[in-house]
Amino acid sequence: MSGSSVGVVEAQRIHFSEPLHLRSGGVLPAYDLAVETYGTLNAAKSNAILVCHALSGHHHVAGHYADQPENLGWWDNIIGPGRPLDTERFFIVGLNNPGGCHGSTGPSSTNPATGKPWGADFPIVAVSDWVEAQARLADHFGIDAWAAVVGGSLGGMQALRWTISHPQRIRNALIIASAPKLTAQNIAFNDVARQAILTDPDFHGGHYYEHGTRPMRGLRLARMLGHITYLSDDQMGEKFGRELRHGSFAFDYDVEFEVESYLRYQGDKFAGHFDANTYLLMTKALDYFDPARLDDGDLVRTMARSSPQTNFFVASFTTDWRFSPARSREIVAALLANGRRVSYAEIDLNFGHDSFLMADPHYHGLVDAFLGNIRL
Amino acid sequence: MTNAQGRPDFAVIAGWVAPGHRVLDLGCGDGSLLRQLIDARNVQGWGVEIEPANVLAAMRNGINVIQSNLEDGLRDFADEAFDHVVLSRTLQTVRHTEGILNEMLRVGREAVVSFPNFAYWKNLRSVLDGRMPVSEDLPYQWYDSPNVRFFTLLDFEALCAQMGLTVVERRVLDEAGESIAVDAAHDLNFLGSLAVYRLTRAR
Numbered sequence: 001m002s003g004s005s006v007g008v009v010e011a012q013r014i015h016f017s018e019p020l021h022l023r024s025g026g027v028l029p030a031y032d033l034a035v036e037t038y039g040t041l042n043a044a045k046s047n048a049i050l051v052c053h054a055l056s057g058h059h060h061v062a063g064h065y066a067d068q069p070e071n072l073g074w075w076d077n078i079i080g081p082g083r084p085l086d087t088e089r090f091f092i093v094g095l096n097n098p099g100g101c102h103g104s105t106g107p108s109s110t111n112p113a114t115g116k117p118w119g120a121d122f123p124i125v126a127v128s129d130w131v132e133a134q135a136r137l138a139d140h141f142g143i144d145a146w147a148a149v150v151g152g153s154l155g156g157m158q159a160l161r162w163t164i165s166h167p168q169r170i171r172n173a174l175i176i177a178s179a180p181k182l183t184a185q186n187i188a189f190n191d192v193a194r195q196a197i198l199t200d201p202d203f204h205g206g207h208y209y210e211h212g213t214r215p216m217r218g219l220r221l222a223r224m225l226g227h228i229t230y231l232s233d234d235q236m237g238e239k240f241g242r243e244l245r246h247g248s249f250a251f252d253y254d255v256e257f258e259v260e261s262y263l264r265y266q267g268d269k270f271a272g273h274f275d276a277n278t279y280l281l282m283t284k285a286l287d288y289f290d291p292a293r294l295d296d297g298d299l300v301r302t303m304a305r306s307s308p309q310t311n312f313f314v315a316s317f318t319t320d321w322r323f324s325p326a327r328s329r330e331i332v333a334a335l336l337a338n339g340r341r342v343s344y345a346e347i348d349l350n351f352g353h354d355s356f357l358m359a360d361p362h363y364h365g366l367v368d369a370f371l372g373n374i375r376l
Numbered sequence: 377m378t379n380a381q382g383r384p385d386f387a388v389i390a391g392w393v394a395p396g397h398r399v400l401d402l403g404c405g406d407g408s409l410l411r412q413l414i415d416a417r418n419v420q421g422w423g424v425e426i427e428p429a430n431v432l433a434a435m436r437n438g439i440n441v442i443q444s445n446l447e448d449g450l451r452d453f454a455d456e457a458f459d460h461v462v463l464s465r466t467l468q469t470v471r472h473t474e475g476i477l478n479e480m481l482r483v484g485r486e487a488v489v490s491f492p493n494f495a496y497w498k499n500l501r502s503v504l505d506g507r508m509p510v511s512e513d514l515p516y517q518w519y520d521s522p523n524v525r526f527f528t529l530l531d532f533e534a535l536c537a538q539m540g541l542t543v544v545e546r547r548v549l550d551e552a553g554e555s556i557a558v559d560a561a562h563d564l565n566f567l568g569s570l571a572v573y574r575l576t577r578a579r
Contacts, residue, residue, distance in 0.1 A: 300454075313435075332442060333452040339398065339420070344442045345431055362428055369435035 003082025005072070006038045009063035013103060016136055020098065023288075026123025029112060033137060034059045034096040034103025038079060039087035041141060047376045048091045048143045050134060051075065052151035052158035055226070055282045056274060058102035061094035077359035084368035089376070090147065098133050099125040099281040107277030108209060118277075120206025125281060127154070127289045131161045138169065147374050148172035150367075152356035153323060154282065157289045160331065164291055167307035172374055174367065176315045177356040179327035180299050180334070181290035186322065189229055190283040193222035197276045206277055215276045220267035222279060227266050232319035232352035299334040306335070312342040313370040315363070317355035343370065384553025385464055385490040386412055388572045392488060392545070393417050397459040400484060402446055402476070403466035405430050407439030414439075422458075424450070446470055450479040458484040465513075465570075467491045468523040474539060481541065481577045490572040495528035495565045498551070512551045513569045529565045536575060544574040 013032050020028040036059045041048060051061050053074070062079035064072050073094070079085040085092055096104040099122065107122040114121075138146065149170050151159040156178025162170045182190075197203060200218030204211045228236075240259035255261045295301040306312075312335055316328035325346045335342040347363050349355040355363070386409050393399055395418040401410050404423025413419045423441040425431050434441035442452065447470065461484030463476065468491050470476050480487040492513040493499075499509035508518040516523065527535075529548065536543055548556045548568035556567050564571075 311440075329452055333454075336422070336442075336452060336457065337454040339457070341440050342422075342442070343431075343435055343440050344444075345428075345435075346443050348428070362432065365432050366435055369432060372436065373438045 003086070004080050005076055006063040006080045006087050008066045009036055009038060009060075009073070010065070011036050011059060011103065014137070014140060016133075016140075018136070020129065020133060020136075022123050022129045023126035024124040028098060028105065028123065031098050031105035031133070032103070032109075033098070033105075033133065034100075035137065036060060036062075036073075036094045038062055038092040038094075039090050041091040041143070042376065044376070045141070045143050046145075047089065047147050048093060048138070048141065049085060049371075050138070050146050050149045050162075051079075051085070051092060051094045052130070052134070052149065052155035053094070053097065054151070054153040054155045055279075055286070056270070057155065058096040058100060059094045059104075060102070062092070075357065077357075078364060078367065084364050084371060085150070086371070090371070093137065093141070095134065095137060097125070097130045099278060099285075101275035101278040106275065107206070107281065108275050117207075117209040119209055120277065122277060122281065124284055124288075127157050127161050127285055128165060128291075130158055130285070131165050134158070134162075135166055135169065145169045145171055147376065148174060148371060150174040150176070151178070152176040153178055153353065154286055154289075157286075161289075161291060163306040163310055163312070164302060167305060167310060170307075170310055172311045172313070172370070174313045174315075174370065175328070175331060177317055177320055177323045177328075177353055178314075178331070179323050180292060180330050182287055183327075187287045189225065189322075190287055193225050194280055194283055196221035196225070197280060200276075203276065206280075208276070214271075216271045219274060219276045219279060220264075220271040223270040223274075224263045224267040227263060229322045230353040232321070232350060234319065235350050235352060238350075299330060300337045303331075303334040303340065304338050306338070306340060308338075308340065310340070311370070311373070312340060313366070314342060314344045315356075315366065316344075316346050317352070318346060318348045319350055320353045320355060322353040383408065383464070384549050385570060385572045387553075388547045388549070388555075389413070389460075389462060389464065389488055389490070390417055392486075392574055393419055393460055395419065398422075398457065399460045399462060400424065400453070400458045401462045401464065402450075402480070403463065403469070404434055404439065404441060407434035407437040407441060409462065409464060410434075410439050411437050446476055447472055449475060450483050453483040455482055456485060460484060460486050460488050462488045464488075464490050465492065468525045468527070471524055473525055473535070477535075477539060477541065477575075481575065485576065486544065487541075487575040488572070489532075489575065490570060491527075491532065492523075493529045493548070493565065493568045493571050494526050495530065496551075496569045497566050498569075500566075511569065529568060529571045530561060532571070532573070533561065536573075541575045541577050544576055546574075547572045 062073035096102040111118040149159040156175040197218035200215035202213040203215040243258040292299040292302040316325035410421035461480040502509040549570045
């Protein structure tokens with residue numbers, strides 16, 4: 001895929017004063033969303049694409065800020081003029097979901113009831129709550145129906161949820177490297193990550209802001225564990241093998257293998273900027289996601305609520321063991337059983353779960369082909 | 377999958393489907409048949425394809441395509457989900473012949489199968505001359521052929537009888553794609569280059 005980046009972008013903050021009633025029973029009395037948009041909304045408001053972020057993502061999806069040329073959006077490679085999410089054709093919207101830590105209202109924001117940071121008192125948010133917040137964001141822009149909602153991983157769950165919660169407001173859904181619900185193994189990984197944070201002495205029951213600390217060790221471990229599961233065994237083998245930093249064994253517990261060095265670097269980088277309470281919330285949203293739960297686990301019945309007019313593109317990656325192709329096929333089978341318009345691709349890429357963020361020509365070609373069929 | 381240029385079986389198949397029908401095309405290639413059926417007959421179509429380049433081409437064609445291996449069966453598809461399940465010039469490339477035929481009639485009310493007839497007289501002559509046949513409907517050299525099953529029209533009908541499948545309609549085409557107006561199966565077996573069948577199973 002050719003094309004170029006969208007270049008300089010700006011974030012905006014949009015205030016919503018109507019309370020958001022959450023799946024958990026909690027309420028967000030009012031909230032802000034950090035948002036970025038690329039391209040131009042057409043007069044019919046029919047060309048808008050929503051990009052939903054995954055565990056650690058946010059509203060800075062593409063381009064860079066004028067004063068931070070190095071800080072490229074997390075999915076820059078797929079968005080821009082001539083790229084699959086073509087900004088000359090589409091109006092692209094990215095947001096930071098409620099509960100996030102990149103400018104939207106979240107655990108580090110001030111709780112209006114106490115005047116202090118929400119911390120652990122921030123209500124648990126679910127994927128369906130995010131979809132409601134995103135629907136209000138669509139209202140804000142005057143968008144009746146998204147031309148498409150796109151997401152990978154946890155973002156794909158939001159796209160799937162859109163087709164069930166607001167079937168008339170989504171014309172195309174791109175559900176990439178995702179699943180209709182997590183497996184026990186997947187929840188187990190999330191719980192180990194949470195335990196790392198919850199047991200960090202600097203966590204202070206989630207009210208660490210007041211103590212002037214951050215549970216860096218826990219967050220770092222959580223990220224290191226997560227990172228291992230996002231890569232493939234082959235890819236790690238190719239990238240690091242058993243390479244030693246200093247050529248020979250040191251017979252101690254310091255960093256020796258290159259893979260250790262890499263993981264610690266990733267962990268430190270992440271712990272330096274991400275909020276631990278947000279990490280906890282995001283992993284719980286993943287664990288709770290199970291739209292078929294209210295249909296006795298029958299996803300076919302759940303997907304019957306989607307619109308026959310909505311086109312689906314479901315994609316998985318052969319080396320993704322955290323969200324394996326079999327999980328995507330469950331979604332496909334439920335859609336087919338309802339006679340829905342669905343295409344499915346199982347893409348041979350070597351980057352595990354992270355494949356969905358890669359600029360592979362075949363993968364991007366498929367997204368481009370699917371979006372190319374949209375009539376505006 | 378085979379995706380030859382002129383597809384005379386397409387016209388036959390188009391004549392067998394009705395507007396609004398749900399059609400599943402197995403080994404759909406770039407989606408040409410479904411595109412034709414959607415445009416000309418207003419059907420609802422889905423394709424199954426294994427080759428990544430074909431999946432991409434079908435998607436560019438605006439076709440619903442599921443990337444999957446036919447040898448694994450049609451496990452993602454529910455029983456009787458389709459009016460017609462089409463296998464156009466692909467049966468000879470599938471190892472699990474009975475398996476795929478059973479699967480087609482599990483997920484579909486009717487199976488439509490087309491295949492090259494190895495007993496076509498020019499193919500027989502070629503073998504008598506000492507060489508494997510290469511023709512309009514068998515456009516491969518023996519060493520690069522995707523075909524793994526070599527059978528004739530009569531072989532196929534014997535298998536259908538053995539499996540309890542009903543032949544609803546049979547159309548046999550010559551190399552130019554013209555229907556052969558002969559009734560006797562043995563004559564068709566000799567004259568036909570490509571056979572197209574409509575099959576059902578008593579439920």
